[in-house]
Amino acid sequence: AQSVTQPDIHITVSEGASLELRCNYSYGATPYLFWYVQSPGQGLQLLLKYFSGDTLVQGIKGFEAEFKRSQSSFNLRKPSVHWSDAAEYFCAVVPMDSSYKLIFGSGTRLLVRP
């Protein structure tokens, strides 16, 4: 079945530590790929996106993500986490046969230890 999987419900890291949030998708053709962040009580803010080309994508707030076709993954990374990064992170895809509907993963809540 077509799906987007974020296997980690919660992740806790110390401030200054590196971060990797996992995302896997299951679609026949590579969809458009997105990462969004949601702070408490806020809407969704786009961090970065991948449509084609260079598989390492740079986003806002120092985030990057790498598309790996062989693993059907689009993991989000940050070399050094700040306390303000504590939020919920959603991986999302727009399947090629949909052209507009965003399909979201279940989200990963990031907690940052001082």
Added chain:
Amino acid sequence: GAGVSQSPSNKVTEKGKDVELRCDPISGHTALYWYRQSLGQGLEFLIYFQGNSAPDKSGLPSDRFSAERTGGSVSTLTIQRTQQEDSAVYLCASSSLLSETQYFGPGTRLLVL
């Protein structure tokens, strides 16, 4: 420029009442989307408008839900005879004609008592 705006920010209603949620998309964006975010179901697509084309209503959970978009801009999501399971955050997004990137509003948090 201004982002997507939604009103009200919060809405508390009694079961059985009707509610209207409003979305103002980014100026010039032809596509508008409604999503629902609830504890049990995560983020779900509800409805999609693109220009003057017929909307894609395939995500609406029941016939109590409807949406319209007037003049190709502002949209209203209406929930009739609200039920407690309708309690959720309703998010609106918009995108331009040539982009797959959707920009979200802050959402309306609906609580049905």
